[in-house]
Amino acid sequence: MPPESSTTPPALTRPSTGDELRATALAQFASIGFAGTSLQQIADAAGYSKSSVLYHFASKEALLGEVLTPAIDRLEVILNRFVDSPDETASRRRFVDDFIDFLLEFRLELHTFINQAQSLRGIPVIDRAGVLIVRLSDTLCHDGASTEDRIRFGIALGGAAYTLVAGMTFLNKDIAPADEIRQALSVVITELLAPVAVHTSQSRK
Amino acid sequence: MPPESSTTPPALTRPSTGDELRATALAQFASIGFAGTSLQQIADAAGYSKSSVLYHFASKEALLGEVLTPAIDRLEVILNRFVDSPDETASRRRFVDDFIDFLLEFRLELHTFINQAQSLRGIPVIDRAGVLIVRLSDTLCHDGASTEDRIRFGIALGGAAYTLVAGMTFLNKDIAPADEIRQALSVVITELLAPVAVHTSQSRK
DNA sequence: ACCCTACTTGACCGATCGGTCAGGTTCTGC
DNA sequence: GCAGAACCTGACCGATCGGTCAAGTAGGGT
Known part of the structure; x- marks a missing residue:
């Protein structure tokens, strides 16, 4: 060497x-x-x-832990930055950007966690990611969020994870000018999460 | 007995x-x-x-086949009915309704296929479902669909599958007046697929 | 009574599972 | 040159994998 x-x-x-x-x-x-x-x-x-x-x-589980931890650390940083931010509406836009960066960089990690968390409960890194996702959901949807708001969040999260991993090599085959994907993701995710954001002080009609 | x-x-x-x-x-x-x-x-x-x-x-694979086949048969019927329909815009609305019925009735089957198709290639029932999904995507997005259109379809498909299975017992915990979920799904899915539908004869700008 | 079919099971097969361990190789600091 | 750490590996462990097989049980038709 x-x-x-x-x-x-x-x-x-x-x-x-x-x-x-x-x-x-x-x-x-x-x-x-x-x-x-x-x-x-x-x-x-x-x-x-x-x-x-x-x-x-040390073990197969430890390997899983080391594989997923960087993604979870990053998600935690993004979420904390969003929570701490004073400006409500402006910080949401930045959060969506941060989140899309996260999606693109850690799509395999997210896909792994998203689709297997239920069957891997008890493994520390999975439980840690679980509470993070719940916190993310609660933060975005506030307390009195409607069923539709929750479903919007779930579809955005699970849909992005699927599209960027399974859907990519299965539906789109090759199309992928990279930043074209990024922009399309931005539009769709923003559209999905926007109503959730706007409802903030008017969700109870 | x-x-x-x-x-x-x-x-x-x-x-x-x-x-x-x-x-x-x-x-x-x-x-x-x-x-x-x-x-x-x-x-x-x-x-x-x-x-x-x-x-x-006969085998573990045969069991998988028998488990997934009813869902795929149903999806095939829905897709064929949609393709054969003469009226373009009206049939799309009915298709979304059909598709949401399908989602609610076969969510476990869809989730199984959606998230494992890549690793199970070669199993007959999986390959059959694969070509069906591709056909569905092509039908909804036509030929010259933009990257955003494809991503919209992917997010709707993968997002619904995730939300109705993993997200349900993980994010929403219990909230579930059933038809409230159905209506919310209808709104969000329609919203996601609508632009794809509208583009039909104007996608090339 | 008889047999035949449907169904269920434990014993068993070779292969592979996650994991341990002792030994070998290679590089580094002294 | 030499000790020791770091790294890599094959042999091996008990458990479990998907799958086969023969035996056994229970009903139904005649």
């Missing part, structure tokens, strides 16, 4: 084994599911042995 | 063993995933032995 300057910070260096394994595992978890993915599959796909996977990660 | 009139058609009679197993398997497939569900789990949950499951169904 070519020598790297002794103090290389964790950047610019080519991906470590742990990173490769995390990325491979994420792809498998998102498409086949956590329960349906074996450590052997992950090891084979990444070009290592099963023992190597278990050397880098 | 109490005697039933010799010619009981497949109705009014209490659920057969096969029906129980299908229902149990569907619930497991939808929440844990096909790959993550074992025949033993299904058998235990339904109160039979694993051998009994394999007596009624």
